[in-house]
Amino acid sequence: GEDVEQSLFLSVREGDSSVINCTYTDSSSTYLYWYKQEPGAGLQLLTYIFSNMDMKQDQRLTVLLNKKDKHLSLRIADTQTGDSAIYFCAARNTPLVFGKGTRLSVIA
Amino acid sequence: KAGVTQTPRYLIKTRGQQVTLSCSPISGHRSVSWYQQTPGQGLQFLFEYFSETQRNKGNFPGRFSGRQFSNSRSEMNVSTLELGDSALYLCASNIDPQETQYFGPGTRLLVL
Numbered sequence: 001g002e003d004v005e006q007s008l009f010l011s012v013r014e015g016d017s018s019v020i021n022c023t024y025t026d027s028s029s030t031y032l033y034w035y036k037q038e039p040g041a042g043l044q045l046l047t048y049i050f051s052n053m054d055m056k057q058d059q060r061l062t063v064l065l066n067k068k069d070k071h072l073s074l075r076i077a078d079t080q081t082g083d084s085a086i087y088f089c090a091a092r093n094t095p096l097v098f099g100k101g102t103r104l105s106v107i108a
Numbered sequence: 109k110a111g112v113t114q115t116p117r118y119l120i121k122t123r124g125q126q127v128t129l130s131c132s133p134i135s136g137h138r139s140v141s142w143y144q145q146t147p148g149q150g151l152q153f154l155f156e157y158f159s160e161t162q163r164n165k166g167n168f169p170g171r172f173s174g175r176q177f178s179n180s181r182s183e184m185n186v187s188t189l190e191l192g193d194s195a196l197y198l199c200a201s202n203i204d205p206q207e208t209q210y211f212g213p214g215t216r217l218l219v220l
Contacts, residue, residue, distance in 0.1 A: 043200075045208060088151065100150045
């Protein structure tokens with residue numbers, strides 16, 4: 001089955017860019033998602049990319065997809081303290097398969 | 109449009125008891141999925157329902173069961189609770205199983 005891997009921690013300074021990386025194994029995954037989870041809360045959908053796209057930009061968020069390497073990244077421009085949270089990468093191949101999450105800490 | 113709602117938000121039970129969690133999807137969404145989130149195992153898929161039928165089931169024991177009603181609301185039940193069932197249980201809804209899932213705030217279950 002699908003396996004999704006992410007690094008566990010990332011620390012950046014306020015105003016810098018953050019890049020969160022993810023790899024997946026099943027090339028038949030149709031959609032790839034990024035969700036954000038703040039303490040004590042559910043998952044908030046940030047953005048997603050269809051598997052036939054290379055890049056998607058949505059305000060401060062840029063998603064890059066390298067299908068050959070099965071590598072997905074999320075770039076957050078001008079990172080703010082409010083961006084501190086856990087970010088989950090997920091691959092859609094019925095059902096949704098999640099990585100373990102990357103904890104982003106933003107230092108003021 | 110209101111988001112996915114889950115009740116109750118918090119629950120404390122003792123070993124051996126049973127529990128029922130409820131999920132109301134976004135209006136118009138006919139598919140509901142349930143996930144268990146624990147610090148050790150992360151997010152694990154429990155089940156997926158569409159039009160009152162279970163489409164997929166994760167690798168959980170038979171103590172975990174669910175159902176979906178004609179109004180798309182869903183419930184999951186855990187019988188004979190174990191300490192390891194302590195977790196955040198998340199419900200997600202989508203228009204149909206191929207579309208993007210939107211999550212509720214979760215029900216935090218503590219088993220003592």
